[in-house]
Amino acid sequence: xxxxxxxxxxxxxxxxxxxxxxxxxxxxxxxxxxxxxxxxxxxxxxxxxxxxxxxxxxxxxxxxxxxxxxxxxxxxxxxxxxxxxxxxxxxxxxxxxxxxxxxxxxxxxxxxxxxxxxxxxxxxxxxxxxxxxxxxxxxxxxxxxxxxxxxxxxxxxxxxxxxxxxxxxxxxxxxxxxxxxxxxxxxxxxxxxxxxxxxxxxxxxxxxxxxxxxxxxxxxxxxxxxxxxxxxxxxxxxxxxxxxxxxxxxxxxxxxxxxxxxxxxxxxxxxxxxxxxxxxxxxxxxxxxxxxxxxxxxxxxxxxxxxxxxxx
Amino acid sequence: xxxxxxxxxxxxxxxxxxxxxxxxxxxxxxxxxxxxxxxxxxxxxxxxxxxxxxxxxxxxxxxxxxxxxxxxxxxxxxxxxxxxxxxxxxxxxxxxxxxxxxxxxxxxxxxxxxxxxxxxxxxxxxxxxxxxxxxxxxxxxxxxxxxxxxxxxxxxxxxxxxxxxxxxxxxxxxxxxxxxxxxxxxxxxxxxxxxxxxxxxxxxxxxxxxxxxxxxxxxxxxxxxxxxxxxxxxxxxxxxxxxxxxxxxxxxxxxxxxxxxxxxxxxxxxxxxxxxxxxxxxxxxxxxxxxxxxxxxxxxxxxxxxxxxxxxxxxxxxxxxxxxxxxxxxxxxxxxx
Numbered sequence: 195x196x197x198x199x200x201x202x203x204x205x206x207x208x209x210x211x212x213x214x215x216x217x218x219x220x221x222x223x224x225x226x227x228x229x230x231x232x233x234x235x236x237x238x239x240x241x242x243x244x245x246x247x248x249x250x251x252x253x254x255x256x257x258x259x260x261x262x263x264x265x266x267x268x269x270x271x272x273x274x275x276x277x278x279x280x281x282x283x284x285x286x287x288x289x290x291x292x293x294x295x296x297x298x299x300x301x302x303x304x305x306x307x308x309x310x311x312x313x314x315x316x317x318x319x320x321x322x323x324x325x326x327x328x329x330x331x332x333x334x335x336x337x338x339x340x341x342x343x344x345x346x347x348x349x350x351x352x353x354x355x356x357x358x359x360x361x362x363x364x365x366x367x368x369x370x371x372x373x374x375x376x377x378x379x380x381x382x383x384x385x386x387x388x389x390x391x392x393x394x395x396x397x398x399x400x401x402x403x404x405x406x407x408x409x410x411x412x413x414x415x416x417x418x419x420x421x422x423x424x425x426x427x428x429x430x431x432x433x434x435x436x437x438x439x440x441x442x443x444x445x446x447x448x449x450x451x452x453x454x455x456x457x458x459x460x461x462x463x464x465x466x467x468x469x470x471x472x473x474x475x476x477x478x479x480x481x482x483x484x485x486x487x488x489x490x491x492x493x494x495x496x497x498x499x500x501x502x503x504x505x506x
Numbered sequence: 507x508x509x510x511x512x513x514x515x516x517x518x519x520x521x522x523x524x525x526x527x528x529x530x531x532x533x534x535x536x537x538x539x540x541x542x543x544x545x546x547x548x549x550x551x552x553x554x555x556x557x558x559x560x561x562x563x564x565x566x567x568x569x570x571x572x573x574x575x576x577x578x579x580x581x582x583x584x585x586x587x588x589x590x591x592x593x594x595x596x597x598x599x600x601x602x603x604x605x606x607x608x609x610x611x612x613x614x615x616x617x618x619x620x621x622x623x624x625x626x627x628x629x630x631x632x633x634x635x636x637x638x639x640x641x642x643x644x645x646x647x648x649x650x651x652x653x654x655x656x657x658x659x660x661x662x663x664x665x666x667x668x669x670x671x672x673x674x675x676x677x678x679x680x681x682x683x684x685x686x687x688x689x690x691x692x693x694x695x696x697x698x699x700x701x702x703x704x705x706x707x708x709x710x711x712x713x714x715x716x717x718x719x720x721x722x723x724x725x726x727x728x729x730x731x732x733x734x735x736x737x738x739x740x741x742x743x744x745x746x747x748x749x750x751x752x753x754x755x756x757x758x759x760x761x762x763x764x765x766x767x768x769x770x771x772x773x774x775x776x777x778x779x780x781x782x783x784x785x786x787x788x789x790x791x792x793x794x795x796x797x798x799x800x801x802x803x804x805x806x807x808x809x810x811x812x813x814x815x816x817x818x819x820x821x822x823x824x825x826x827x828x829x830x831x832x833x834x835x836x837x838x839x840x841x842x843x
Contacts (some may be wrong), residue, residue: 347563348829354621362623366598386562389595393620393648394821403828405563440837453561453571466832506734 201266205255205282206273207232207239207453209358211298213475214271220474222491224379224498228263231255253355256281259289268501269494272296276367283319292497293319294490298364298371304379307492308426309335310319315500319491323375324368325389325482326350326490329402329434331380333465336423337406338354338381340415344458345407345450346382348372351390353397356480365389376421382406384455400436400469407450413442420465431488433470433481437506440465511753512724514550515612516542516740517701518769519579520591521725521732523555524794525777528568533568534772538728541577541764543586547740547755549612549723552579553587555618555733555794556825557603558592564827565794572601576608587611594624595825606635614762615661616642616672618823619649622657627666631785635798639836640699640723641666644824647790650704651689658690668723673712676705676734676787684719685711691720699723702738707779709738710746717752729765731773734784734793741765766822771822775800785811789818796826802834812837 202225204211204220211230218227221421230243243250251257258264265343269292272279279299286293295302302319305311309332314320323331330348336342350372361368369387376385408416417440428434441464449457469481476483519535532616535552542550550573554560554568561567562702568575580588589612589759590605597812602613613632615625625641632639641661646654658669671686678686681699690698700716702709702725713724732737775797779787791814799817803810816833818841 221822273613302709345563349826350562351826351829359623363626365594365624366600366627369595369598370600388562388564388825390823390825391595391618391621391624392823392826393618394823398821401829401832403564403832405828407563438832441831441835451567451569453568464563464828466828466835 198270198502200502201226201228202269202447202494203227203229203231203267204271204273205231207234207237207243207256208273208360208488209356209476209483211273212239212482214241214273214490215248216237216474217487217491219246222256222495224495224502225269228267229258229261231258236245242408243335244506256287259285263364268292268440269294269488269497271473271494285351294493295319295321296486296490298324298367300371300374304375304502305487305493306331306335306375306379307430308332308423311493311496315497322486322490322493324372325352326368326389326402327372327375327488328485329400329467330404331375332423332427333404333420334376334380334382334406335406337416337463338460340419341411342374342409343380343382344408345384345386345452345455346376346380347386347388347405348376349388349390349403351398352482353400353479354391354393355397356476356482395473397477397479400478402467402469404465404467406463407445407458407460408463410444410446416463430492431469431485433448433472433484435468435470436465438466494506509777510722511755512717513548513722514754514756515551515589515723515725515836516547516727517543517551517725517728517737517770518566518731519557520553521737522727523529523568524733524797525675525731525736525775526772527797528555528566530569531575532570533655535575536578536582538768539580541760541768542728543583545760546585547756548586550579550583550586550592551614552576553591556593556596558590558597558605560596571798573604573608576605576610580609580793583824589614591616591827592628594628599628602628602635604636610637612638612640613628614640614670616644616818619643619646619654619657622660622677625661626664626832629661629666638766639666641669642701643670644672644674645792646671646673646686647675647682651685654686655689655693658694658833662696663761666696669771670701671716674789674792676703676708677790678702680708684715686810687716687719687721697722697796701724701725702786703732703793704738705783705793709736710742713738713743714746714750728761729769730777731769732777732793734796735779736777782810782814785814789815791818791822794823795830797829798830802830806834806838808834808837
């Protein structure tokens, strides 16, 4: 019984899908990868999967649904694009499969480790927000446990080399989905997200900066909350680090004037983060891949464990 | 042979936002726009310095709502058309819709000089929405001319009516400017534009070179009102064009009046090629980093020139203002990254 694993598949053989494949094969306790699904027969991800002994199809989700292994697959990770995910979700309606959506389509509820994974154990479709969301929402959530966060803004800088065509074609979906995640999961009244691609060589490691305006309270307690959140995220993303001590700026006297949200008094907290990847697929600079795939793996493990326990 | 008139775009009310920490009042904007209209400038850009939806901790909050600025300026324009800037990654298609509703005619979609493909979604949508669409390749000194041409061709393929060489750091030398504009003219079927900053004191000279090498549109700001040492000062450009016999159709006196009586009195920090502004051009750093760097310098007790040099060394690009504080803290601690 203890060795039993739950069958899963990955749709999307790009950067994110391939990185997740390596993680499942290397680290997973409860998931067995039964198929890697792509649409490009020449993709590096499919070739790699074949070499690693995983069943592959280049005929998309249809190819998977007609494959013999399909009946043993309970969890499907979608690493394609927001548009494709909408179609996939429709095709899988009534199929009793758990979908873990790594695109910004956000059909299902947002899932972020340390904040709310357990809440969504039963949801048939969960969304992993975005790489920038996974890197920053835990910090906003942690502060929200102590005080009201009025504004939460994040700046994610990723190396150009780590941004695949899907990310590049859908920059708006990144900013919009991340901003919503900061509100819905992070607990901020207003979320905002900015993404910057930097082409420097050698490629720069992913950086994330979080600025928050919250109701004032002891700075030591907020620093401790940030550090605790960083520690908990680093348990599943070892390269997740706090680069500087949090920086505080008081807006108690005159308040902060926002042209759309009015004037608000409080304390500004700035948190400077870095996400170094594990180098499973792309090199270590691509922490944006790692934080997304690691979070999705956490969700998958938890779902698998739960269902195996329930004897499904 | 009749030569096509060069199109003059003013950036005082967009790039100039940087110089004021985005604090123009609606009244400032309207009175400046009235003078620009009187001078018969072709296009007037109004946006947060970092483009639509730029309001943020990272870049600063403007005094008023974006739509209030746009609507107020639109009201006083007749000859001049209203323009706006948008940086994918900051602004979205939703913001373009707002701009359209406010009467914006020209939308400029800006990306770092090597990342044109992130503008596909926005340029294509802007075309469908009926905008005059400009691709804006920033920090053009950071890549080779041939690479820049490839990126410009992408923007052309998405549907841009015009593609700009944008010297965001004011770091392009004169031959580098001429080479880039010439290469654009030789390789693109659409219009070519040029926008720069005066950090190395080449604001007017490089803009004239751009015109001589075939640029169809060029930018300037009244009294240079823009990030860093400012943009190519528009009234000076018009005067030089006039002396050279380059037809702009823009009147000199209203611009001079605008510079002397309206814009310069607003400058709390002179917009000029002083030490820190010169460092931007020298180190090749995004011009709008200037005021944020000076703030971090005061806050953390580090020389602003050291911060700018380090930002240049780390190859930070436009939009990474958050890294200014990061660098200042590292310099304060004496750590090297």
